[in-house]
Amino acid sequence: MSPVASRRNLPARSRTPSAQQTKSEQTELKLLQTATWLFSERGFHGTSIRDIADAAEVAVSALYYYTNSKDRLLEEIMRRSLGVLTSSAEAAVDGFGEPAERLALLVGSHAVFHARNPRSAAVTDHEFTALSGKVRREILGLRDNYEALWKSVCEAGVRDGTFAERGSVARLALLQMTTGIAHWYRARGELGVPELWEQFATMSLSLMGAERDGERLTFASLELPAAELLIDRAHLPIEPRRKPSGI
Incomplete structure:
Protein backbone atom coordinates (compact mmCIF):
# COMPACT_ATOMS: atom_id res chain seq x y z
CA MET A 1 0.00 0.00 0.00
CA SER A 69 7.14 0.45 -10.61
CA LYS A 70 7.22 3.23 -13.17
CA ASP A 71 3.87 1.87 -14.39
CA ARG A 72 2.29 3.03 -11.15
CA LEU A 73 3.81 6.48 -11.62
CA LEU A 74 2.32 6.69 -15.12
CA GLU A 75 -1.06 5.60 -13.79
CA GLU A 76 -0.98 8.26 -11.08
CA ILE A 77 0.05 10.97 -13.55
CA MET A 78 -2.88 10.09 -15.79
CA ARG A 79 -5.39 9.85 -12.96
CA ARG A 80 -4.42 13.22 -11.52
CA SER A 81 -4.31 14.89 -14.94
CA LEU A 82 -7.68 13.55 -16.05
CA GLY A 83 -9.11 14.36 -12.63
CA VAL A 84 -8.20 18.05 -12.91
CA LEU A 85 -9.15 18.18 -16.60
CA THR A 86 -12.61 16.79 -15.87
CA SER A 87 -13.30 18.69 -12.65
CA SER A 88 -12.25 22.00 -14.19
CA ALA A 89 -14.50 21.41 -17.22
CA GLU A 90 -17.49 20.47 -15.06
CA ALA A 91 -16.97 23.51 -12.86
CA ALA A 92 -16.64 25.76 -15.91
CA VAL A 93 -20.01 24.84 -17.43
CA ASP A 94 -21.86 24.63 -14.11
CA GLY A 95 -24.60 27.24 -14.06
CA PHE A 96 -24.56 27.85 -17.82
CA GLY A 97 -27.50 26.43 -19.73
CA GLU A 98 -26.96 27.66 -23.28
CA PRO A 99 -24.97 25.30 -25.54
CA ALA A 100 -22.88 28.09 -27.10
CA GLU A 101 -21.66 29.33 -23.73
CA ARG A 102 -21.08 25.78 -22.53
CA LEU A 103 -19.05 24.92 -25.63
CA ALA A 104 -16.96 28.09 -25.33
CA LEU A 105 -16.26 27.24 -21.68
CA LEU A 106 -15.34 23.64 -22.49
CA VAL A 107 -12.96 24.85 -25.17
CA GLY A 108 -11.51 27.40 -22.76
CA SER A 109 -11.07 24.87 -19.96
CA HIS A 110 -9.40 22.38 -22.30
CA ALA A 111 -7.18 25.02 -23.88
CA VAL A 112 -6.09 26.46 -20.55
CA PHE A 113 -5.30 23.03 -19.12
CA HIS A 114 -3.07 22.18 -22.08
CA ALA A 115 -1.40 25.59 -22.08
CA ARG A 116 -0.67 25.48 -18.35
CA ASN A 117 0.22 21.77 -18.07
CA PRO A 118 1.88 20.84 -21.36
CA ARG A 119 4.06 18.01 -20.08
CA SER A 120 1.31 16.32 -18.05
CA ALA A 121 -1.04 16.71 -21.00
CA ALA A 122 1.50 15.21 -23.41
CA VAL A 123 2.04 12.18 -21.19
CA THR A 124 -1.69 11.67 -20.68
CA ASP A 125 -2.46 12.09 -24.38
CA HIS A 126 0.38 10.01 -25.84
CA GLU A 127 1.39 7.32 -23.37
CA PHE A 128 -1.99 5.59 -23.07
CA THR A 129 -0.69 2.63 -25.11
CA ALA A 130 1.82 1.90 -22.32
CA LEU A 131 -1.06 0.95 -20.01
CA SER A 132 -2.49 -2.55 -19.83
CA GLY A 133 -5.18 -4.62 -18.17
CA LYS A 134 -7.48 -3.18 -15.54
CA VAL A 135 -5.61 0.14 -15.30
CA ARG A 136 -5.93 0.68 -19.05
CA ARG A 137 -9.68 0.08 -18.88
CA GLU A 138 -10.07 2.43 -15.92
CA ILE A 139 -8.11 5.26 -17.56
CA LEU A 140 -10.07 4.76 -20.77
CA GLY A 141 -13.24 5.09 -18.71
CA LEU A 142 -12.03 8.41 -17.29
CA ARG A 143 -11.27 9.66 -20.80
CA ASP A 144 -14.67 8.51 -22.06
CA ASN A 145 -16.43 10.31 -19.20
CA TYR A 146 -14.64 13.52 -20.09
CA GLU A 147 -15.46 13.25 -23.79
CA ALA A 148 -19.09 12.45 -22.91
CA LEU A 149 -19.37 15.98 -21.49
CA TRP A 150 -18.35 17.42 -24.86
CA LYS A 151 -20.73 15.10 -26.66
CA SER A 152 -23.69 16.15 -24.51
CA VAL A 153 -23.00 19.86 -25.10
CA CYS A 154 -22.64 19.46 -28.87
CA GLU A 155 -25.78 17.32 -29.14
CA ALA A 156 -27.80 19.77 -27.02
CA GLY A 157 -26.76 22.58 -29.36
CA VAL A 158 -27.87 20.62 -32.41
CA ARG A 159 -31.23 19.80 -30.81
CA ASP A 160 -32.08 23.42 -30.02
CA GLY A 161 -30.80 24.74 -33.35
CA THR A 162 -27.78 26.61 -32.00
CA PHE A 163 -25.31 24.30 -33.79
CA ALA A 164 -25.37 22.72 -37.21
CA GLU A 165 -25.27 18.92 -37.36
CA ARG A 166 -21.61 18.10 -37.91
CA GLY A 167 -21.50 14.59 -36.44
CA SER A 168 -18.86 13.17 -34.11
CA VAL A 169 -16.05 14.27 -36.44
CA ALA A 170 -16.56 17.90 -35.42
CA ARG A 171 -16.33 17.10 -31.72
CA LEU A 172 -13.16 15.08 -32.24
CA ALA A 173 -11.71 17.89 -34.36
CA LEU A 174 -12.37 20.41 -31.58
CA LEU A 175 -10.68 18.18 -29.02
CA GLN A 176 -7.69 17.50 -31.25
CA MET A 177 -7.31 21.17 -32.14
CA THR A 178 -7.19 22.32 -28.54
CA THR A 179 -5.12 19.35 -27.36
CA GLY A 180 -2.40 20.45 -29.80
CA ILE A 181 -1.87 23.61 -27.75
CA ALA A 182 0.37 21.61 -25.41
CA HIS A 183 2.91 21.17 -28.23
CA TRP A 184 3.35 24.75 -29.39
CA TYR A 185 2.05 27.21 -26.80
CA ARG A 186 4.60 29.22 -24.85
CA ALA A 187 3.58 31.42 -21.92
CA ARG A 188 6.05 34.10 -23.03
CA GLY A 189 4.81 34.11 -26.62
CA GLU A 190 2.58 36.64 -28.31
CA LEU A 191 -0.68 35.10 -27.08
CA GLY A 192 -1.78 35.33 -23.47
CA VAL A 193 -4.24 32.79 -22.10
CA PRO A 194 -7.29 35.11 -22.47
CA GLU A 195 -6.44 35.75 -26.14
CA LEU A 196 -5.80 32.05 -26.69
CA TRP A 197 -9.22 31.20 -25.27
CA GLU A 198 -10.97 33.86 -27.35
CA GLN A 199 -9.44 32.72 -30.62
CA PHE A 200 -10.04 29.01 -30.04
CA ALA A 201 -13.59 29.57 -28.79
CA THR A 202 -14.48 31.66 -31.84
CA MET A 203 -12.99 29.05 -34.20
CA SER A 204 -14.91 26.31 -32.39
CA LEU A 205 -18.22 28.17 -32.58
CA SER A 206 -17.60 28.77 -36.26
CA LEU A 207 -16.87 25.10 -36.89
CA MET A 208 -20.16 24.20 -35.22
CA GLY A 209 -22.05 26.85 -37.22
CA ALA A 210 -23.21 28.49 -33.99
CA GLU A 211 -26.09 30.95 -34.41
CA ARG A 212 -28.70 32.59 -32.20
CA ASP A 213 -31.72 34.41 -33.60
CA GLY A 214 -30.10 34.35 -37.03
CA GLU A 215 -26.89 35.97 -35.80
CA ARG A 216 -23.52 34.26 -35.97
CA LEU A 217 -22.05 33.68 -32.51
CA THR A 218 -18.48 34.53 -31.56
CA PHE A 219 -16.62 34.69 -28.27
CA ALA A 220 -17.35 38.42 -28.03
CA SER A 221 -21.10 37.89 -28.35
CA LEU A 222 -21.26 35.61 -25.30
CA GLU A 223 -21.33 36.48 -21.59
CA LEU A 224 -18.48 34.50 -20.07
CA PRO A 225 -16.39 34.68 -16.88
CA ALA A 226 -12.83 35.99 -16.80
CA ALA A 227 -10.06 33.66 -17.96
CA GLU A 228 -8.42 33.83 -14.53
CA LEU A 229 -11.15 31.55 -13.19
CA LEU A 230 -10.28 28.87 -15.74
CA ILE A 231 -6.57 29.30 -15.01
CA ASP A 232 -7.09 28.76 -11.28
CA ARG A 233 -9.08 25.59 -11.87
CA ALA A 234 -6.45 24.17 -14.23
CA HIS A 235 -3.73 24.12 -11.56
CA LEU A 236 -2.03 20.71 -11.54
CA PRO A 237 0.65 20.26 -8.85
CA ILE A 238 2.41 17.40 -10.65
CA GLU A 239 3.20 19.56 -13.69
CA PRO A 240 6.98 20.18 -13.65
CA ARG A 241 7.73 23.90 -13.95
CA ARG A 242 11.46 23.39 -14.38
CA LYS A 243 13.99 20.73 -15.37
CA PRO A 244 14.57 18.16 -12.60
CA SER A 245 17.50 19.05 -10.38
CA GLY A 246 19.28 15.75 -10.96
CA ILE A 247 19.63 16.14 -14.73
Whole structure:
Protein backbone atom coordinates (compact mmCIF):
# COMPACT_ATOMS: atom_id res chain seq x y z
CA MET A 1 0.00 0.00 0.00
CA SER A 2 1.35 3.42 -0.97
CA PRO A 3 1.73 6.26 1.57
CA VAL A 4 -1.24 8.06 0.01
CA ALA A 5 -3.47 4.99 0.16
CA SER A 6 -2.57 4.32 3.78
CA ARG A 7 -3.36 7.92 4.80
CA ARG A 8 -6.85 7.61 3.32
CA ASN A 9 -7.67 4.82 5.78
CA LEU A 10 -6.74 6.77 8.90
CA PRO A 11 -9.52 7.84 11.29
CA ALA A 12 -10.40 11.54 11.11
CA ARG A 13 -8.71 12.42 14.41
CA SER A 14 -5.38 11.04 13.11
CA ARG A 15 -5.29 12.99 9.86
CA THR A 16 -3.44 16.06 11.10
CA PRO A 17 -0.27 15.90 8.98
CA SER A 18 2.99 15.43 10.85
CA ALA A 19 6.32 16.79 9.65
CA GLN A 20 7.16 13.30 8.41
CA GLN A 21 3.92 13.05 6.45
CA THR A 22 4.48 16.47 4.92
CA LYS A 23 7.99 15.50 3.83
CA SER A 24 6.66 12.23 2.42
CA GLU A 25 4.04 14.08 0.38
CA GLN A 26 6.67 16.50 -0.92
CA THR A 27 8.91 13.63 -2.00
CA GLU A 28 6.00 11.85 -3.68
CA LEU A 29 5.12 15.05 -5.56
CA LYS A 30 8.76 15.52 -6.62
CA LEU A 31 8.84 11.97 -8.01
CA LEU A 32 5.63 12.53 -9.97
CA GLN A 33 6.93 15.83 -11.36
CA THR A 34 10.21 14.19 -12.32
CA ALA A 35 8.50 11.22 -13.96
CA THR A 36 6.21 13.58 -15.87
CA TRP A 37 9.19 15.54 -17.18
CA LEU A 38 11.10 12.42 -18.22
CA PHE A 39 8.10 10.66 -19.80
CA SER A 40 7.32 13.79 -21.81
CA GLU A 41 10.94 14.08 -22.98
CA ARG A 42 11.95 10.45 -23.51
CA GLY A 43 8.67 8.56 -23.56
CA PHE A 44 7.54 5.98 -21.04
CA HIS A 45 9.51 3.12 -22.58
CA GLY A 46 12.61 5.29 -22.92
CA THR A 47 12.68 6.03 -19.19
CA SER A 48 13.85 3.63 -16.48
CA ILE A 49 12.99 3.65 -12.81
CA ARG A 50 16.66 4.47 -12.10
CA ASP A 51 16.42 7.46 -14.47
CA ILE A 52 13.57 8.78 -12.35
CA ALA A 53 15.36 8.17 -9.06
CA ASP A 54 18.58 9.81 -10.32
CA ALA A 55 16.78 12.84 -11.78
CA ALA A 56 14.80 13.30 -8.55
CA GLU A 57 17.95 12.76 -6.49
CA VAL A 58 16.31 9.97 -4.53
CA ALA A 59 17.86 6.58 -3.82
CA VAL A 60 16.26 3.76 -5.79
CA SER A 61 15.58 1.91 -2.53
CA ALA A 62 13.78 4.98 -1.16
CA LEU A 63 11.80 5.38 -4.38
CA TYR A 64 10.25 1.94 -3.90
CA TYR A 65 8.67 3.23 -0.69
CA TYR A 66 6.45 5.40 -2.88
CA THR A 67 5.90 3.16 -5.87
CA ASN A 68 6.64 -0.39 -6.94
CA SER A 69 7.14 0.45 -10.61
CA LYS A 70 7.22 3.23 -13.17
CA ASP A 71 3.87 1.87 -14.39
CA ARG A 72 2.29 3.03 -11.15
CA LEU A 73 3.81 6.48 -11.62
CA LEU A 74 2.32 6.69 -15.12
CA GLU A 75 -1.06 5.60 -13.79
CA GLU A 76 -0.98 8.26 -11.08
CA ILE A 77 0.05 10.97 -13.55
CA MET A 78 -2.88 10.09 -15.79
CA ARG A 79 -5.39 9.85 -12.96
CA ARG A 80 -4.42 13.22 -11.52
CA SER A 81 -4.31 14.89 -14.94
CA LEU A 82 -7.68 13.55 -16.05
CA GLY A 83 -9.11 14.36 -12.63
CA VAL A 84 -8.20 18.05 -12.91
CA LEU A 85 -9.15 18.18 -16.60
CA THR A 86 -12.61 16.79 -15.87
CA SER A 87 -13.30 18.69 -12.65
CA SER A 88 -12.25 22.00 -14.19
CA ALA A 89 -14.50 21.41 -17.22
CA GLU A 90 -17.49 20.47 -15.06
CA ALA A 91 -16.97 23.51 -12.86
CA ALA A 92 -16.64 25.76 -15.91
CA VAL A 93 -20.01 24.84 -17.43
CA ASP A 94 -21.86 24.63 -14.11
CA GLY A 95 -24.60 27.24 -14.06
CA PHE A 96 -24.56 27.85 -17.82
CA GLY A 97 -27.50 26.43 -19.73
CA GLU A 98 -26.96 27.66 -23.28
CA PRO A 99 -24.97 25.30 -25.54
CA ALA A 100 -22.88 28.09 -27.10
CA GLU A 101 -21.66 29.33 -23.73
CA ARG A 102 -21.08 25.78 -22.53
CA LEU A 103 -19.05 24.92 -25.63
CA ALA A 104 -16.96 28.09 -25.33
CA LEU A 105 -16.26 27.24 -21.68
CA LEU A 106 -15.34 23.64 -22.49
CA VAL A 107 -12.96 24.85 -25.17
CA GLY A 108 -11.51 27.40 -22.76
CA SER A 109 -11.07 24.87 -19.96
CA HIS A 110 -9.40 22.38 -22.30
CA ALA A 111 -7.18 25.02 -23.88
CA VAL A 112 -6.09 26.46 -20.55
CA PHE A 113 -5.30 23.03 -19.12
CA HIS A 114 -3.07 22.18 -22.08
CA ALA A 115 -1.40 25.59 -22.08
CA ARG A 116 -0.67 25.48 -18.35
CA ASN A 117 0.22 21.77 -18.07
CA PRO A 118 1.88 20.84 -21.36
CA ARG A 119 4.06 18.01 -20.08
CA SER A 120 1.31 16.32 -18.05
CA ALA A 121 -1.04 16.71 -21.00
CA ALA A 122 1.50 15.21 -23.41
CA VAL A 123 2.04 12.18 -21.19
CA THR A 124 -1.69 11.67 -20.68
CA ASP A 125 -2.46 12.09 -24.38
CA HIS A 126 0.38 10.01 -25.84
CA GLU A 127 1.39 7.32 -23.37
CA PHE A 128 -1.99 5.59 -23.07
CA THR A 129 -0.69 2.63 -25.11
CA ALA A 130 1.82 1.90 -22.32
CA LEU A 131 -1.06 0.95 -20.01
CA SER A 132 -2.49 -2.55 -19.83
CA GLY A 133 -5.18 -4.62 -18.17
CA LYS A 134 -7.48 -3.18 -15.54
CA VAL A 135 -5.61 0.14 -15.30
CA ARG A 136 -5.93 0.68 -19.05
CA ARG A 137 -9.68 0.08 -18.88
CA GLU A 138 -10.07 2.43 -15.92
CA ILE A 139 -8.11 5.26 -17.56
CA LEU A 140 -10.07 4.76 -20.77
CA GLY A 141 -13.24 5.09 -18.71
CA LEU A 142 -12.03 8.41 -17.29
CA ARG A 143 -11.27 9.66 -20.80
CA ASP A 144 -14.67 8.51 -22.06
CA ASN A 145 -16.43 10.31 -19.20
CA TYR A 146 -14.64 13.52 -20.09
CA GLU A 147 -15.46 13.25 -23.79
CA ALA A 148 -19.09 12.45 -22.91
CA LEU A 149 -19.37 15.98 -21.49
CA TRP A 150 -18.35 17.42 -24.86
CA LYS A 151 -20.73 15.10 -26.66
CA SER A 152 -23.69 16.15 -24.51
CA VAL A 153 -23.00 19.86 -25.10
CA CYS A 154 -22.64 19.46 -28.87
CA GLU A 155 -25.78 17.32 -29.14
CA ALA A 156 -27.80 19.77 -27.02
CA GLY A 157 -26.76 22.58 -29.36
CA VAL A 158 -27.87 20.62 -32.41
CA ARG A 159 -31.23 19.80 -30.81
CA ASP A 160 -32.08 23.42 -30.02
CA GLY A 161 -30.80 24.74 -33.35
CA THR A 162 -27.78 26.61 -32.00
CA PHE A 163 -25.31 24.30 -33.79
CA ALA A 164 -25.37 22.72 -37.21
CA GLU A 165 -25.27 18.92 -37.36
CA ARG A 166 -21.61 18.10 -37.91
CA GLY A 167 -21.50 14.59 -36.44
CA SER A 168 -18.86 13.17 -34.11
CA VAL A 169 -16.05 14.27 -36.44
CA ALA A 170 -16.56 17.90 -35.42
CA ARG A 171 -16.33 17.10 -31.72
CA LEU A 172 -13.16 15.08 -32.24
CA ALA A 173 -11.71 17.89 -34.36
CA LEU A 174 -12.37 20.41 -31.58
CA LEU A 175 -10.68 18.18 -29.02
CA GLN A 176 -7.69 17.50 -31.25
CA MET A 177 -7.31 21.17 -32.14
CA THR A 178 -7.19 22.32 -28.54
CA THR A 179 -5.12 19.35 -27.36
CA GLY A 180 -2.40 20.45 -29.80
CA ILE A 181 -1.87 23.61 -27.75
CA ALA A 182 0.37 21.61 -25.41
CA HIS A 183 2.91 21.17 -28.23
CA TRP A 184 3.35 24.75 -29.39
CA TYR A 185 2.05 27.21 -26.80
CA ARG A 186 4.60 29.22 -24.85
CA ALA A 187 3.58 31.42 -21.92
CA ARG A 188 6.05 34.10 -23.03
CA GLY A 189 4.81 34.11 -26.62
CA GLU A 190 2.58 36.64 -28.31
CA LEU A 191 -0.68 35.10 -27.08
CA GLY A 192 -1.78 35.33 -23.47
CA VAL A 193 -4.24 32.79 -22.10
CA PRO A 194 -7.29 35.11 -22.47
CA GLU A 195 -6.44 35.75 -26.14
CA LEU A 196 -5.80 32.05 -26.69
CA TRP A 197 -9.22 31.20 -25.27
CA GLU A 198 -10.97 33.86 -27.35
CA GLN A 199 -9.44 32.72 -30.62
CA PHE A 200 -10.04 29.01 -30.04
CA ALA A 201 -13.59 29.57 -28.79
CA THR A 202 -14.48 31.66 -31.84
CA MET A 203 -12.99 29.05 -34.20
CA SER A 204 -14.91 26.31 -32.39
CA LEU A 205 -18.22 28.17 -32.58
CA SER A 206 -17.60 28.77 -36.26
CA LEU A 207 -16.87 25.10 -36.89
CA MET A 208 -20.16 24.20 -35.22
CA GLY A 209 -22.05 26.85 -37.22
CA ALA A 210 -23.21 28.49 -33.99
CA GLU A 211 -26.09 30.95 -34.41
CA ARG A 212 -28.70 32.59 -32.20
CA ASP A 213 -31.72 34.41 -33.60
CA GLY A 214 -30.10 34.35 -37.03
CA GLU A 215 -26.89 35.97 -35.80
CA ARG A 216 -23.52 34.26 -35.97
CA LEU A 217 -22.05 33.68 -32.51
CA THR A 218 -18.48 34.53 -31.56
CA PHE A 219 -16.62 34.69 -28.27
CA ALA A 220 -17.35 38.42 -28.03
CA SER A 221 -21.10 37.89 -28.35
CA LEU A 222 -21.26 35.61 -25.30
CA GLU A 223 -21.33 36.48 -21.59
CA LEU A 224 -18.48 34.50 -20.07
CA PRO A 225 -16.39 34.68 -16.88
CA ALA A 226 -12.83 35.99 -16.80
CA ALA A 227 -10.06 33.66 -17.96
CA GLU A 228 -8.42 33.83 -14.53
CA LEU A 229 -11.15 31.55 -13.19
CA LEU A 230 -10.28 28.87 -15.74
CA ILE A 231 -6.57 29.30 -15.01
CA ASP A 232 -7.09 28.76 -11.28
CA ARG A 233 -9.08 25.59 -11.87
CA ALA A 234 -6.45 24.17 -14.23
CA HIS A 235 -3.73 24.12 -11.56
CA LEU A 236 -2.03 20.71 -11.54
CA PRO A 237 0.65 20.26 -8.85
CA ILE A 238 2.41 17.40 -10.65
CA GLU A 239 3.20 19.56 -13.69
CA PRO A 240 6.98 20.18 -13.65
CA ARG A 241 7.73 23.90 -13.95
CA ARG A 242 11.46 23.39 -14.38
CA LYS A 243 13.99 20.73 -15.37
CA PRO A 244 14.57 18.16 -12.60
CA SER A 245 17.50 19.05 -10.38
CA GLY A 246 19.28 15.75 -10.96
CA ILE A 247 19.63 16.14 -14.73
